[in-house]
Amino acid sequence: MHTPLCRHAVGEPVEYAKHAVAIGLDEIGFSDHSPMQQDNFDNWRMNQGQLDEYVEKVRRAQKDFPQLTIRLALEVDYLPGHEDWIRELAARHPWDYFIGSVHYVSDSWAIDDPQKLSEWTHRDSFEVWSIYFERLTKAAESKLFEIIGHADLPKKFGHRPTRDCTSLYIKFLDAVKKSGCAIELNTAGLRKDCREIYPSREILQLAFQKGVPVTFGSDAHAPGEVGMNFAEAVQLARSVGFKECRRFEQRKHRSVKF
Numbered sequence: 001m002h003t004p005l006c007r008h009a010v011g012e013p014v015e016y017a018k019h020a021v022a023i024g025l026d027e028i029g030f031s032d033h034s035p036m037q038q039d040n041f042d043n044w045r046m047n048q049g050q051l052d053e054y055v056e057k058v059r060r061a062q063k064d065f066p067q068l069t070i071r072l073a074l075e076v077d078y079l080p081g082h083e084d085w086i087r088e089l090a091a092r093h094p095w096d097y098f099i100g101s102v103h104y105v106s107d108s109w110a111i112d113d114p115q116k117l118s119e120w121t122h123r124d125s126f127e128v129w130s131i132y133f134e135r136l137t138k139a140a141e142s143k144l145f146e147i148i149g150h151a152d153l154p155k156k157f158g159h160r161p162t163r164d165c166t167s168l169y170i171k172f173l174d175a176v177k178k179s180g181c182a183i184e185l186n187t188a189g190l191r192k193d194c195r196e197i198y199p200s201r202e203i204l205q206l207a208f209q210k211g212v213p214v215t216f217g218s219d220a221h222a223p224g225e226v227g228m229n230f231a232e233a234v235q236l237a238r239s240v241g242f243k244e245c246r247r248f249e250q251r252k253h254r255s256v257k258f
């Protein structure tokens with residue numbers, strides 16, 4: 001879940017926590033978009049100098065809602081070559097988990113950025129998906145993350161390759177399995193043009209067959225989105241065979257039944 005520091009979310013962590021309690025959740029986690037080494041990299045994340053303020057906001061929610069477990073985390077952009085920076089970030093605070101996400105398929109194009117939607121018109125969907133999954137596979141192999149976020153994000157605006165992508169998924173999930181991280185079932189996709197949870201049933205089925213664990217996320221960018229459509233996500237996970245999901249504390253995981 002996010003905070004206004006990323007410049008495209010609304011509501012303070014205390015408001016997210018209040019909503020979580022109201023809908024009966026017992027654990028939530030904040031994972032706002034992590035700063036880049038250059039503050040002007042893009043305009044949809046906190047600056048480096050705001051990292052302490054972010055941690056303070058989450059600590060305040062923890063203090064105000066002692067009945068709720070609130071984890072401190074980051075959604076970290078994976079770009080090849082950024083590994084040292086990510087390790088540096090990891091050392092700055094006692095994080096509970098890092099979500100590794102790929103938004104950028106090049107240094108300038110984040111595929112989910114509505115401002116860059118026109119890029120899709122002169123790109124071949126399969127080529128974009130191939131680059132994206134190659135990077136996502138590298139993210140899993142890097143062992144820098146506990147969770148790989150929204151695994152089929154390129155579908156966000158409804159662009160889907162006509163060619164079969166199964167081999168891309170298998171390579172990615174093999175890397176996830178080998179590295180020991182989990183993939184996120186992210187309900188935000190239901191609120192986008194693709195109208196589908198990330199990742200697709202096909203990817204989830206392959207994940208289950210390979211013994212890749214899952215975790216649940218709403219990717220809330222507003223208090224009202226906390227835990228949104230979780231019943232649907234749980235139903236999807238159960239329908240492909242999952243009975244357990246992962247939770248995280250101090251970058252260690254445990255499995256809980258759902």
Ligand SMILES: [Zn+2]
Pocket residue numbers: 002006008033221
């Ligand atoms: Zn965001």
Ligand SMILES: [Zn+2]
Pocket residue numbers: 075101103149150
């Ligand atoms: Zn993301």
